[in-house]
Every structure is written in structure tokens, then in C-alpha cells.
Amino acid sequence: MSDTTPVTSAWAGAVPRLAARGLVHRFGDTSALAGVDVDLADGESLAVMGPSGSGKSTLLHVLAGILVPTSGTVALRGLEVQALSEKERSLLRRRRYGFVFQLGQLLSELSALENVALPAMLTGASRADAQASAGQWLAALGLAGAEGRRPGELSGGQAQRVAVARALITRPEVVFADEPTGSLDQATGHDVMQVLRDATRAVGASLVVVTHDADVAAWCDRRIDVRDGRVVAPGSTTGGGAGPRPGERDAGVLPAHLGAARVADVFGAGGAR
Template sequence: MTAATPPPLSPPPGSADRLPTAAPAPAPTTLPAGPVTSAWAGDVPRLAARGLIKRFGETTALAGVEVEIPDGASLAVMGPSGSGKSTLLHCLAGIYQPDAGVVALRGREVQGLSEKERSLLRRSQYGFVFQFGQLLSELTALENVALPAMLTGASRVEAETAAQQWLAALGLAGTEGRRPGELSGGQAQRVAVARALTTRPDVVFADEPTGSLDRSTGHDVMRVLVESTRAVGASLVVVTHDAQVAAWCDARIDMLDGRVVPAGTTTGGGVGPRTGELEAIRAAAVPR
């Protein structure tokens, strides 16, 4: 796995203090024996995949993908359209069942769970941020953020109190009563980040989280996403075709034709950072 040097992160004064602290992690069990091709080795990773194969009819979307993500680390998965990066995210998140291979969360195999168990896993231990937010249009920002906690058994009062804290921590105080159509694109994605974090997930999955935003707003959303997941100890998987987005993460893999390839060898949107790109991102992250 090729590491990408992330830009300096400068949270707003006091924002980190307002983020709830992460719950202690349970002791992981040992992963099934198998080859490890990731740069991460040693301790059991937060999330791991080995030998993943996924086919759709005659098309092989994943052809033996292996990856590991440590506790609290962020990983960017890059590649052009059709490279298999979104399929990998769906397999890691338990949405797709791989045809072969192992996905393990804290050493526990995910693909062996029943559909009901995987649904509960996605609801309680995973958080999701999508390209267009996918907020429920009929609910307010507060209600959108509170919903996952209520689905896992929290009372409405508890869930909405926590949701208000998350919104304030992410710079959205005063937007609690607005519906998605009354929010800017950047505000809506911040609400989506708050919603993803409200259940204190082990892993947050972000699929093209800045794809519908302009560059400046996208940088701001990535800063918030990386800072907030890191603050609560969640690991982060970001699928993107944009090298500038990938540069925010601790590490990166490139995909082509369902396989992990050396960084910078993919074409089109999958190329590595160009000269001056990282410097421009760092400059954009400096508060003005």
C-alpha cells in the first residue's frame, strides 16, 4: 500500500473537545491464516480483506484483492470507473457477499454472517457517507442525524441530544431544523458525516464524498471527514477517482480491472498526485 502524505489538519478552536470520545475497543481475535500483501502488518487490523473475488455474470469485478486498515487509519481506494473500487467498498461493508475470500472486522469474518446479522452490523458498527449525501428529504438535519441511533435502540431524546452535539461539533449549529433542500452542498455532506458518526462506528465508508461539490467545498468536507473519524477512533475507507481527495488519507491503493496495482499506474482519474497538487491542498487547508 502506498502511503500518501496528508495535508496539515487544523480543526476549529474547541471543535475536537466537543467530539464524543471513542468507546474502548474490544480485544481482537486472530485473523485466519493467509498471505498479507498490505503495508500494514503485525497487530490484527480493524478491517481486513484477503483474496476477495466478486463476479457479476461473466464480469470479474474483484480478482483476489487484499487490503488491511489499522485502528483509526484512513485509506483511499482510487481507480477509474469500472476498476472495482466501489465493489470493494460494498464487499468490505457487508453489502455484497464475495464469491471467495475473507472480510474480517476485528478478526471476525463478515461474509459468514446472515443477512440479518450483516444488516445489524451496517447499522451499528459501520457508518456511510455517499456522493449525494442521501439524506432523507422529509426529515430535518437533526432528525437525519438522530435516526441511526434510534434504529439501534436509543430513545428519541437521547438520539436527538447526541445529534445536536454532533451537528454543533461539525460547525452546523443553527441548522438543526432545516431539511436537506434548505442546506448547501457542503452543509448537507457535513450532516451526512454527523449521521455516519452518531453510532460510534468501527469503520466509516465514504463513496465519492466530494464528487458533487466544488473543489473548495470538497476540501472542507474531506478535512471534516478525516478529522472527525480520527477524533473518535474510527477507521475510514474513501473511494475516489480524485488524487487530491486521496491525499487527505493516511494511505492509498490503486485499482485496475479488479486488482490492486502500483500507485500511479492506473489511467485517467486513477493517476497519482501531480507536481504541486499536494502543496495546493495543504495551502487550502490553512485557516484564513
């Protein structure tokens, strides 16, 4: 495979779980998106790649309902996200989406267990049930024994595993990851991407990963490249990457029993309290 060959999709022609058409978004006189179409199939992982300022993070925020596009549509299984009220979009993000941010954005005053349990509690689970589920996720992601640690007591890789658990505890339909390895060294980033990919597969979630790193993009089933707010020819932004080590692409699926946006943007007004 050449350095500019995109990862092909096994979901070509599948009915999309998430479909965006004609997305345009402007910040004042600046056009961040200039007519973008994107499809995401059930269980598919999609890398959105491009340099800083290309519009890739804006695209993620529009797909996730954090931003309402200036024009165009985003549909989650036929539900038009941009047509929802701010409250309805907040509830959708809590119940049907999961998020992993570049720096984890764990709440510093909460333990790892409490951070992971938060989304489940916000969707109505009791504290006991939410924390029991959070403990299972932390154990599944290799963090048994770290439940009581606060973010400042975790390594970067451990904190991102907690963030993955937090994203998946509600068994979302789509997980959005904005530069999930951007603050990690290469080896730790490799491990986090394997955990993120395998864990989303385990719950049947689709995955959107925004990155400027071709090694990260290579973990996904498919890649699109963005420049100047438009989808451009694959490989025309930066080169391909090594991706998973040999034999690891389908390894280690977890048992089936979890950036630029702020935590408050995702969970709603009460989410960071």
C-alpha cells in the same frame, strides 16, 4: 513528492482492524474483483483510487458487508463478515460501521437533526437521547442553527456535513465514504474532506474513502490503486494530488463528544422509512 508517490502509512505492520483476503466478486460473467487483499489498521485512513469501472466501489461494498463476495474473506476484528446472515450484516452496518455517500442520500422528509439521529435510534437509543447527540454533532461540524432544515434547504457542503454527522453518531469502528466530494466544487470538497478526516480521528474510527480524485486521496494516510478488479502499483491509475493546504494535515481535530449504495442497503429494510 512526485505526482505518483503514494502517501505512506504510519500503521505499517499494525494488527488490522479490518482484513480482506482473496476477494473475488462477479456480476454474471463480469469479474468486478479478481483477488484483492486489503488491511485497515485502527485509526488509519485509506484511499481506494481508480477510474470508473475499476472495481473500487464493489470493493467498498464487499468490505462493508453490503455485498457478499463470490469468494474470499472479510474480517472485522476476527469476525468473518461474509459468513453472517443478511440480518446480521444489517445489524453490523448499523452498529459498527458508518457511511457517507456521494450525494449524501439524506432522507428528504426528515430534518438535518432527524437524519443524524436516525442511526442512533435504529440501534436502540431513545428519540430524546438520539436527537441530543445529533445536535451536538451538528454543532461540532459547524451546523448549529441548521437542525430544523430539510436536505433541500441545505447547500451541498452542508448536506455532506450532515451525512458525516450521521455516519459518526454511533461512534463506528469503520467509516466508508464513496466519492464523498464527487458532487461538490473543489473548495467545498476540500472543506468536507477535512471535516471527514478530523471527525473520524476524533472518535477513533478507521476510514475508507473510494475516489477517482487524487486530491481527495491525498487526505488519507495511505492509498491503494485498483484497476480491472486488482490492486495495482500505486500511481498507475491517476496522478497524485495537492491534498491539504500547507499546515492543515494535522489541524482542527474535533472534540470527542458521524455513492452507490442506497440508505436502505445500509440501515436494513426499515432504515428508509
